Amino acid sequence: MTERLLPRIDSPADVRALPESELPRLCEELREEIISLCGQVGGHLGASLGAVELIVALHRIFHSPQDALVFDVGHQAYAHKLLTGRRERMGTLRQAGGIAPFLDPRESPHDALAAGHASTAVSAALGMLEGRRLRGRSGHVVAVLGDGALTGGLSFEGLNNAGGAHLPLVVVLNDNQMSISANVGAIPALLRTPQARAFFEGLGFTYLGPVDGHDLGALTRVLREARASTRPVVVHALTRKGRGFPPAEEDAKTRGHAMGPYEWRDGKLVRARGGQRTFSEAFAAVLEEAMARDSRVVAVTPAMLEGSALVGLKERYPERVFDVGIAEQHAVTFCAGLAAEGLRPVCVIYSTFLQRAYDQVIHDVCLPGLPVVFAVDRAGLVGADGATHQGTYDVASLRPIPGLTVMAPVAGADLPPLLSTALELPGPSLLRFPRGTLLELPEVLQPGPGPVRGARWLKRAEAPSLAFITLGPLGLAALEAAGEEPGWSVLDARFVTPLDEAAVLEAAGCGRVVVVEEGTTHGGLGSAVLELLAARGVSARVRLLGLPDTFVPHGDARVQRAELGLDAAGLGRAARALLEEGGAA
């Protein structure tokens, strides 16, 4: 048995020092490492397996960090991490304090830019290249993006500018014909025809390819040619997501895009799986009921069929579930068009990706008052995906938009009434729910399936000394905190807009209020409460609890919640501290 190569690779220079004949073995070892790693800790397996040869070839031809490799998203770059001095720490991937889920210059000088959202690489790389030109700094800049990221409009904006800029930007298109699931629209089909050349040439690029993205010799030849270019150049590499790991290659849906931990037992792959239902799954089921009841209801997702648990729905309603690809702006404006024709589109989108369509929500949906429902998944802490994916700003940024109703369920039982409410409104609405397993409301608090209005008392003290006002599942943490305290009430705001003013004023009547939400405290529900009290001249001691004034990194969301004081113990502490403060309300 030959000695393994990987333990001897501590930097890209070590990759370049290897004889060419050993590169296939290096790729094999990288694959083994990635497969073993994802088996232990989960991660973005499929894309990283598909990009192994590409990354080795890039590090052979370009000299990072003098040459900047700008990976789009960064989820495909585990091989890059393994080759740039992070091999021994990779077991901590996506865990608190461990290796980041995507790329981050603060983690390694070989990570040219931070990312996590798609389609930013071309624009950022063009900026870097212009920056180097103006600063008189040499070095190549290479943007590496997938065909999924290519359908995002930002990529196109960047390509249009780069194609007109006459700088030697190198764009490597890692074309695996997938976004997260199968890529959609005209572009993926185009890329598999000879017209791909005309398309990129029309955008002002020299086109090199297509090249087999698993053929190291071909890749290094074409990358060498690209490096020599004095004008913008696209290298079109055809790769296979999940390559080298049969369970991923055979996964027709996503080719092992993001896999939780797994292990082999008796020759079979066994995936660790929480048996509990997620909010996403519960919402998809409720949406399916709504679609069965009302033919006007349709669903739209930007490349999140799997993440939003809409795969089954798409199978049952292929004509009424639209996966528009990685194209959040389009998803929202497309919904506006559907709603203008009398449909009731439900745009299922993660909180962090809705940021991409902020203007479209305002300008295309809310301004004309169209009845689009935004089902905002991953609202709040997201765990292992980390800082780029936290769902922090949806309430604060969208609460001020006129005519938009903003709500949140505490538990699965709230999803039917809230979706019913949303679908009966004449205008736009938003319903936010977190990543993670579904919580259960006490039987007595469960609402019926029909529309609801206003807030809901989870606990109403007879002689209240303090009230929690909560949004979403944290209501149950507040209920637990209030359990033994006869004077502590818990009001589930349920609606941020319109705020249930009477209920909030009643809650504040006791003079001590703790507002709890999983989002920023700068402009969120807590601020809405303060604004109401100020407008009515009501004096009360109010404490706002929520996400901190920093970007929350990757980690276990449950642990992070406890650390941030957003669990029952933390809420209890905050309440007692507020009660112990001197002075009148």
Next chain:
Amino acid sequence: MTERLLPRIDSPADVRALPESELPRLCEELREEIISLCGQVGGHLGASLGAVELIVALHRIFHSPQDALVFDVGHQAYAHKLLTGRRERMGTLRQAGGIAPFLDPRESPHDALAAGHASTAVSAALGMLEGRRLRGRSGHVVAVLGDGALTGGLSFEGLNNAGGAHLPLVVVLNDNQMSISANVGAIPALLRTPQARAFFEGLGFTYLGPVDGHDLGALTRVLREARASTRPVVVHALTRKGRGFPPAEEDAKTRGHAMGPYEWRDGKLVRARGGQRTFSEAFAAVLEEAMARDSRVVAVTPAMLEGSALVGLKERYPERVFDVGIAEQHAVTFCAGLAAEGLRPVCVIYSTFLQRAYDQVIHDVCLPGLPVVFAVDRAGLVGADGATHQGTYDVASLRPIPGLTVMAPVAGADLPPLLSTALELPGPSLLRFPRGTLLELPEVLQPGPGPVRGARWLKRAEAPSLAFITLGPLGLAALEAAGEEPGWSVLDARFVTPLDEAAVLEAAGCGRVVVVEEGTTHGGLGSAVLELLAARGVSARVRLLGLPDTFVPHGDARVQRAELGLDAAGLGRAARALLEEGGAA
């Protein structure tokens, strides 16, 4: 002299009823009307003159409103307004209560969708077409967009989806080679080559053209062919912005894009022009000084060289001023790349368009903490451009983002110190200023040119009974309101983040506070003040003044400010009302 045709046209049916031979005369009358109208009230002259034949041809071939004409932006559609029953009211264009600056279904059933921002038409039209298919409704859907709007990523996202959707969407590309000024990037050049066909065919469209967009016969023929298509089709029409009005045609910069009122005197065009300097002009001058001092400072604008008064700067620093076209997302991420290479990019962008890049500000700039300066123009009321363009949400949506410094000048004298401050910060910052003429600070309040920190007392009462806390130029209105009142203080917050806590607490110490800002009161500076007082357990009566919970329509911003109580008289009334309220602070 023959009778004029236009007075007999009350609907598209009247256009279709005209003999073909009379159409050139109709076009001539439309041009005369548009030129006369813009001379009286100002408006989007250039684009509307360029689209006259196109709009007549569209109404000949398609039957609005059964067929939906979706105009991108809507600024080019004055001829459409004139032909759809609004002729007699056109003199009220862009004025309070009058005809809208862009299109709006609430104004006419012939306006298929509301807009004002670019690049939404393809996505919205595709949604409408899918909606009609699902509802079993017939009728064509036509998206009309300019080559400027085409470079916006949202257009591309829509085209990618439409090209793969196999529906007979008609896209009319009104190619005048301009965004607002000359269009930039690879696409405009591509459109004037035979490769345009390959580009659109690659995107899954049938390509018809190029056709002379001022040749009615050719236009109607090609639109008839497009109408018969059973699959997505692009009609590529070449037009000339400003056509038929020499002063616009000869305006090499924008071809008369947006002209204020003008008149002819002694055979010469005389443009009405406020002699006073605008905030935009003052900022451009300050930016120029910064660029002269520091070679790292560069400027980036998304197609707003004229609106942001950067034309001269671009002439003096052609390599350091980047017009990236209508591509707001790219503008911001491009800045991130520049900053990563050690430059100090200043992204000059309107508040309403920064909404387009909300995620890029968070994800690409603030998360990695890059020192990009956002110079946010048109923050607050914008006047005649109306609801789509109001700068309402920048403070509320961006205040919560960790590490972003948010500031506002009261007057021109504040621009040098605030830009100096921004450029010396290690991280990102934002500086918001309004549309309109520059205000003057009393001499004694003027700061030096160097960096500043914290808030500034515009007036500090010795025995205060009430304090205004203000943001931006409204500080001067508060100063005027406080003028005769010995007990009224005025604190210019200057920084929203980091908020000057000591100064705000001092202001609140008197127990009565009126917070004044030209932005939403849901999450803005007022909420920041309330959050601080709550965190410190400080009790005070606080009134929040700002923009209302509705979309503010077009009108005179000064009049609107008075109506909303955001002038000295209104602030005085609010202050007195707060003082007259019973109860202790």
